[in-house]
Amino acid sequence: MTAPTRRTTEFIRDLVGFDTVSRKSNLALIEFVRDYLSGLGVESRLIHDETGKKANLYATLGPQEGSGLMLSGHTDVVPVDGQDWSTDPFTLTERDGKLFGRGACDMKGFIAVVLALVPDILGRDLQRPVHLAFTYDEEVGCFGARRLIEQLEHMPQRPACCVVGEPTGMTVVNGHKGKMTVHCHVRGLEGHSAHIDKAVNAVEAAAELVAFLKAMARRLKNEGPHDGDFDPPYTTVHTGVMGGGTALNIVPRECSFEFEIRHLPEQDPGDLVLELKDFAKNSLLPEMRAVSPESGFTWEEFRGIPPLAADDDTDIVRHAMSITGDNKAGKISFGTEAGLYQRASIPTIVCGPGHIAQAHKPDEYVEIDQIGRCESFLNSLIDRLCGA
Numbered sequence: 001m002t003a004p005t006r007r008t009t010e011f012i013r014d015l016v017g018f019d020t021v022s023r024k025s026n027l028a029l030i031e032f033v034r035d036y037l038s039g040l041g042v043e044s045r046l047i048h049d050e051t052g053k054k055a056n057l058y059a060t061l062g063p064q065e066g067s068g069l070m071l072s073g074h075t076d077v078v079p080v081d082g083q084d085w086s087t088d089p090f091t092l093t094e095r096d097g098k099l100f101g102r103g104a105c106d107m108k109g110f111i112a113v114v115l116a117l118v119p120d121i122l123g124r125d126l127q128r129p130v131h132l133a134f135t136y137d138e139e140v141g142c143f144g145a146r147r148l149i150e151q152l153e154h155m156p157q158r159p160a161c162c163v164v165g166e167p168t169g170m171t172v173v174n175g176h177k178g179k180m181t182v183h184c185h186v187r188g189l190e191g192h193s194a195h196i197d198k199a200v201n202a203v204e205a206a207a208e209l210v211a212f213l214k215a216m217a218r219r220l221k222n223e224g225p226h227d228g229d230f231d232p233p234y235t236t237v238h239t240g241v242m243g244g245g246t247a248l249n250i251v252p253r254e255c256s257f258e259f260e261i262r263h264l265p266e267q268d269p270g271d272l273v274l275e276l277k278d279f280a281k282n283s284l285l286p287e288m289r290a291v292s293p294e295s296g297f298t299w300e301e302f303r304g305i306p307p308l309a310a311d312d313d314t315d316i317v318r319h320a321m322s323i324t325g326d327n328k329a330g331k332i333s334f335g336t337e338a339g340l341y342q343r344a345s346i347p348t349i350v351c352g353p354g355h356i357a358q359a360h361k362p363d364e365y366v367e368i369d370q371i372g373r374c375e376s377f378l379n380s381l382i383d384r385l386c387g388a
């Protein structure tokens, strides 16, 4: 077992104590980090969102010139509503070699390791800087990272490479799926259910679209494209929310649903959405419009998370793999900010403590051993990428 320093564990306790569920402000946590860094003589740059209630924190350690290694983590966590926790989710609890708390795994454990390392990093004679990037709103669309990337464009030194410390069990990951979310609203025509011929049933039209998506999901599973490095090894399509109708004897006028596509890097989710829209337009709309010219569909597509498909042959992948002992970089199916950094031409890997299976759940935890391994990993990586 690799034991972390006491300082790291204390930081996990501090960070978990801030309730930074995505719908709330993260400023208390950000100010805590800023004050800590400022006590060590490190200046932080806060990049706020439009409301001013959330912020990214960006700071540079070591030489202020040149490009270095960026260590990136999101400060927000998923809600605990309706989850059955054995202990208070915002009070870190240690049991059986594990640390329990909301965000312990995803991903305050990683941020704590980074914070605890700062005094050591400052004490080293670094040739290249270490940048810290702590973001907001990752869990609801990576909005903080998008804003940070806009700002990085204007900074004199862009990071040369990046580690996103999402939970990978401390294995090196250089690929993940992308994600696209679509909201569809169906407008029909209300009527008495005895006269369905004079009405347009929005629930049924929506149901046909959802069934079309389900058939698409089956086709992708059976016919591919397939990439065995991902689990599951194909693009997935899933409808998660649906609502419409008011009473059984009224033909429903409105119905909406939301679906997401988690796609392999090689697949364009826009093509799949087009397939659905073509089906709506050609197979459903003529019948609906024959009864009501106002009926139809409105679509809202949300900016997705781009996939990560990083080159194996970069310094960061090579060094990271030689430290962890991985002989092949892995791939994960969940989206992270890494795809955005990579798209902004910053070579990026995902590597962090804990396992995604333990995230987002009641009694989320991270193993203490994972935290210790993350400490030694970052120590070595900083030496190799930023040292003499």
Ligand SMILES: [Zn+2]
Binding pocket: 074, 106, 107, 138, 166
């Ligand atoms: Zn996360």
